[in-house]
Amino acid sequence: MTTAAAVLALVTGLGACSGAPAAPAPAPPAPTAVTTHDRVTGLIAEAKTAFDAPERDSTSAQTAQTEDNLQTVADRLTAAHALAPYRSDLLFSAASAQIGRGDVPAAVALYRRILERAPRDVDALSYLAGWTRHLCDTAGATAHLARLRELDPDRAADLDLMFRSIDRAAAPTDRLPDVPADGLVILTLGYKLNDDGTMAEALVGRLQKTLEAARRWPDAPVVVTGGVERAGRTEGESMKEWLVANGVAAERVHAEDFARTTLENAAYGVDLLAELDAARAVVVSSAGHVRRAQVIFELTAPGSLGSGFGFVTLAHPDEPLPALRAPDADELRSIYRDAFSALGLWAYRSAPLVQQ
Known part of the structure; x- marks a missing residue:
């Protein structure tokens, strides 16, 4: 092949048609392994989907997620915590789901797990002081409140106010109250x-x-x-x-x-x-x-x-x-639950599942 022919072959691509084997196709990228981050994120997403499901138990007293949906929330969040055990938010959120289901002892067990890893956690102590009181565990409630008073006197004072308000809440009446008209x-x-x-x-x-x-x-x-x-x-x-x-x-x-x-x-x-x-x-x-x-x-x-x-x-x-x-057990549980939220504590704190 003359020099001119060689140049022509390069320009027109004739060499590619000469029967020479084609270059091998690039290998596909290896599949990316599922990381712990992916698994935790997926479990939280599943928990939020269950939490946001449209099914609700509704009465004139309150509207709430169904027990089955909340069990799914608790299960997914505790599974996520097993993969990321430093994330106490997952246990706080799972405990709130158990409260919503009516299983206060299960929630107390989760708060205790938080306190084992973080003995100075003020929110865990607050929840334990309240929910052990709800369960009539006077000794436990007193001990948790005393420890809270050492660590955060202002929070302890908030709980004092909360307990007084719960204890004095009056029985419902349909009679007009005797109150001054002024203001x-x-x-x-x-x-x-x-x-x-x-x-x-x-x-x-x-x-x-x-x-x-x-x-x-x-x-x-x-x-x-x-x-x-x-x-x-x-x-x-x-x-x-x-x-x-x-x-x-x-x-x-x-x-x-x-x-x-x-x-x-x-x-x-x-x-x-x-x-x-x-x-x-x-x-x-x-x-x-x-x-x-x-x-x-x-x-x-x-x-x-x-x-x-x-x-x-x-x-x-x-x-x-x-x-x-x-109040019966369900009403009292709802009162304690919402009282904590009224004090500013976040019930669900695992983004995107976030709610007071």
């Missing part, structure tokens, strides 16, 4: 709307008690709080419309329509009470809910309203009141 605000908690945006019977019952109170104290502002949306409507909006339609002056009714939980009812409701310069409030809700609501409001109030603010409750008797004279 009084009537505050009514919402309840989820029906899927078509209409009000459920439980919510109408709360509004009927609110109307009684509004007539008894005609100068008292009325706050209605609830922001869960159905069919383009919120609880707060619907509650205000009902009260106005039944004779309460529109300017008296202040609708808060962002709160999705009782904790948020309290957070946003307290802000409105402060804005209205309230001195005391009548909190209206269903009979099975008012005791928990009172505790949450009392623990939420000091930052905005001061420690001397007075809350009393008025119940819509959706259940026989004599049966609710003392």
